Amino acid sequence: DVCIIQPYLGPCYACWAAELREGLVDPRADVELDYGMIGADGTLEAEPGLWLDVVRVAAAQADIALSYLLRATDARKPLPGNTIILANNVLEIAEGHHLLPFSAEWVQIERDPHCLVCGDAVRADRLQEKQPELSLDDLMHEAGISLETPEEEEQSS
Structure with missing residues (x-):
């Protein structure tokens, strides 16, 4: 399929x-x-x-x-x-x-309005949740990832 x-x-x-x-x-x-x-x-x-x-x-x-x-x-x-x-x-x-x-x-397979993944109740909850906007820098900081510039890479070598 x-x-x-x-x-x-x-x-x-x-x-x-x-x-x-x-x-x-x-x-x-x-x-x-x-x-x-x-x-x-x-x-x-x-x-x-x-x-x-x-x-x-x-x-x-x-x-x-x-x-x-x-x-x-x-x-x-x-x-x-x-x-x-x-x-x-x-x-x-x-x-x-x-x-x-x-x-x-x-x-044609239809969406199940009672689906636990995408159903109407789940969708309504997701639409009501206000997610703060995160920048790539914010996400990297939360994940503990940092980028080094080429100059910083040379200095650390």
Whole structure:
């Protein structure tokens, strides 16, 4: 899956992950998971074709990122949702709705107003909090970091 997370303009990662996990059936703990070809020494052997799946997801991520960066230009591609689900085998994304191998589907995941990370109550609290403005010098001082000029570096050497 590839998604777009924009603070307060859509779901946070917690909203997004919760929505996609909803209805997900976890494998039973007593069932051994098959991670592919395990060598005699217990290491995972290479799985043919995996790189092609990674490249497909990376290409989608790059294309979406470029579209986002070009959002104020005529070159921007409008996106039909904030998440694209890429299937490398038959994948049931909703009850009775299957994606075929090598297919993709755009979906729109909404922000959960009750989310503990970005929900309305959390957002209201953050908007009410008045954070003092800190300069870079203030932050460096709080963290115990100091910068030396090139002359000071030469003198300390």
